[in-house]
Amino acid sequence: MQQLAREYAQALPGRDTDSLAAGLKAKLVYTDLGERDGAYDPEHSVILISRRASPQRQRFTLAHEVSHALLLGDDDLLSELHDRFEGQFLEDAIETLCNVGAAAILLPDELLNEVLRRYGPSGRAMHALSRRADVSVSSAMYALASAAAGPILFAICSRLGVKSSALGLSESPSLRQKEVRSGAKRPVVVRSSAETRDVKYSLSKDTRIPEDHPVVVALDTGFEHGGRSYVPFRSGRKVPAFVDAYPDDQRRVLVSFRLDEKKGEE
Structure with a gap:
C-alpha cells in the first residue's frame, strides 16, 4: 500500500x-x-x-x-x-x-526521516510533523507508525468535553454524558491511536488514562513529560513502556509508548 x-x-x-x-x-x-x-x-x-x-x-x-x-x-x-x-x-x-x-x-519519506532523526518516535515528533507538512496530528501519527522501528504505540489523548472541532476527532457521546451526569472530573481518554508493525494489539478509543499517569501530568502541567511507565489498556492490563507525552496548544497530549514487553505485565 x-x-x-x-x-x-x-x-x-x-x-x-x-x-x-x-x-x-x-x-x-x-x-x-x-x-x-x-x-x-x-x-x-x-x-x-x-x-x-x-x-x-x-x-x-x-x-x-x-x-x-x-x-x-x-x-x-x-x-x-x-x-x-x-x-x-x-x-x-x-x-x-x-x-x-x-x-x-x-508525507514524503524525506520529511518523515528528518523528523524521526531529530525527535525520535515521540509525541513531539507528531507535533513537528503535523506543522511541517500542514496535516492533522492524526495524519502525522499514522505516518510515524508506518515509518518508526520497534514496538511503539502512538496516541492522541484529551479530557472528555474538549470540542471535537478543536481535536479533529470525535468522542463517544454515551461516555461523555455519563461523566456529565455523575459530576465527576472528566477523565483523560484516548481519542485515536496507531501502532507500528511490531505491535500485535491496539489501544482502543475511549480507553481511560489514570490520573497519575505521565500523560495526565503533561496535560495538566502543560509541560512535556515522560519516563518509564506503562500502556493502560482498557482490559486493565498494564504493559511496561517508555512514555513520551507532549501537550500541544489544542488541549491534547500527543503520546508515544515504546514497549518494554520483556519485563512482562505489571
Missing part, C-alpha cells in the same frame, strides 16, 4: 487539495455526508468529501479516498486481503491500509 501511494504521489503536480485527485481523473465533490468524512464511488469516478470538515481533515480524507481507489485497482493486493480476512476484519484491514496510504501520499 505504501508503495502504491508513494508512486502515485510522485506523479502528482503537487500535494495541495486540488492536485491530490488529479492522478485518478476523478470528480471531486464537497457535500454534506452526515457523520462520514468522505466516500469514493468507483462506478462514476467521484470522490465525495464532507464540506463540514476542517481543511486539514478534508485533505487527509481526500488522500484516504484516493488510497481506496488505488487499492481497488490492485488485483493482487485485493486478492491477498480477501484471502486473509473476512467480514468486519476485512473492512478494518482495508481502512487501516487506506490510512497508511493517505499518510504516504501526504
Whole structure:
C-alpha cells in the first residue's frame, strides 16, 4: 500500500487539495455526508468529501479516498486481503491500509526521516510533523507508525468535553454524558491511536488514562513529560513502556509508548 501511494504521489503536480485527485481523473465533490468524512464511488469516478470538515481533515480524507481507489485497482493486493480476512476484519484491514496510504501520499519519506532523526518516535515528533507538512496530528501519527522501528504505540489523548472541532476527532457521546451526569472530573481518554508493525494489539478509543499517569501530568502541567511507565489498556492490563507525552496548544497530549514487553505485565 505504501508503495502504491508513494508512486502515485510522485506523479502528482503537487500535494495541495486540488492536485491530490488529479492522478485518478476523478470528480471531486464537497457535500454534506452526515457523520462520514468522505466516500469514493468507483462506478462514476467521484470522490465525495464532507464540506463540514476542517481543511486539514478534508485533505487527509481526500488522500484516504484516493488510497481506496488505488487499492481497488490492485488485483493482487485485493486478492491477498480477501484471502486473509473476512467480514468486519476485512473492512478494518482495508481502512487501516487506506490510512497508511493517505499518510504516504501526504508525507514524503524525506520529511518523515528528518523528523524521526531529530525527535525520535515521540509525541513531539507528531507535533513537528503535523506543522511541517500542514496535516492533522492524526495524519502525522499514522505516518510515524508506518515509518518508526520497534514496538511503539502512538496516541492522541484529551479530557472528555474538549470540542471535537478543536481535536479533529470525535468522542463517544454515551461516555461523555455519563461523566456529565455523575459530576465527576472528566477523565483523560484516548481519542485515536496507531501502532507500528511490531505491535500485535491496539489501544482502543475511549480507553481511560489514570490520573497519575505521565500523560495526565503533561496535560495538566502543560509541560512535556515522560519516563518509564506503562500502556493502560482498557482490559486493565498494564504493559511496561517508555512514555513520551507532549501537550500541544489544542488541549491534547500527543503520546508515544515504546514497549518494554520483556519485563512482562505489571
